[in-house]
Amino acid sequence: MPELPEVESIKIKLDKYLVGHTIKKVKVNYRKSLKEGEKKVEGGKVKGIRRFGKVLVIDLDNNYSLVIHIKLTGQLIYKGPNLKKAPEISKKVVGGVPGKHTHVVFELDKDGRLYYNDYRKFGWIKVVKTKDVEDIDFIKKLGPEPLDGLTFEKFREITKSTKRAIKTLLMDQSKIGGVGNIYANDALWLAKIHPETPANNLSSKKLKKLYESIEEVLKKGLKYEGASELAFVMPSGEEGSYQDHTLVYGREGETCKRCKKEEIEKKKVGGRGTYFCPNCQNKK
DNA sequence: CAGTACGCCTGGTAGC
DNA sequence: TGCTACCAGGCGTACT
Secondary structure, three states, X not given: XXXXXXXXXXXXXXXXXXXXXXXXXXXXXXXXXXXXXXHHXXXXXXXXXXXXXXXXXXXXXXXXXXXXXXXXXXXXXXXXXXXXOOOOOOOOOOOOOOOOOEEEEEEEXXXXXXXXXXXXXXXXXXXXXXXXXXXXXXHHHOOOEOXXXXXXXXXXHHHHOOOOEHHHHHOOOOXXXXXXXXXXXXXXHHOOOOOOOEHHHOOHHHHHHHHHHHHHHHHHHHHOOOOOOOOOOOOOOOOOOHXXXXXXXXXXXXXXXXXXXXXXXXXXXXOEEEEEOOOOOOOO
């Protein structure tokens, strides 16, 4: 599911394609995706793209911004002059572009288009004044980011303050911003920590290893431009490739890459599918 | 206050 | 084959 590396990969592409374009018209096909205010962005020229955790912000030169959370299956697909050759659109773009899951269409100048697809309709787009972006609830509550601002001291403080399962804590956006299921699973495997270990039971040594592991898996995710499982694609319509390089995520039944002794197990932790090696990641 | 269950959605899949 | 029932999953909300 789109997490920090996936959303950052989208951001990098949007920076390339969108900046300089003017939004001419916005068409909303499904009201829950964009509730109100779309007229306010018409006529605005894209100045830049920002990311806060898993949220994207498109800043315009008319003092308004688009804040976008693509949740599980949202897709932002660009067509226009800044994408020279039309790439092959992944079949993960269910229904096509535009298609039956295209809920919002941004018509741009120079005959460009930005399509918002979302087949499960969990994602949202908000129109807010640029100066108010950091005041919207989701961003205001967001914890520090692993690759930008989360120090080890802060990480230790967060983990020491609760007995919740470490994996659930890693995915709590109000504690740490940007980590979701894929990278939480992989970081815990890399640090050899059982996902259900109470956060405040981890030794300093384990914590340090986990802190470094989170950074490592996120960087690897960025290198491969995110994991295209479910519906993640970049604005070009192309997939990322981290799904081919996950450490444990999605590898139920496969032999552990490290110990080569046990098979990866899957169980629910805090209601989420969780993968781990019962040999490497013991509870001690 | 901290922690958890539920609802939002639809494509995919298991079971018949 | 075709039908139904159920599930995943980020996050807001309601509840304990």
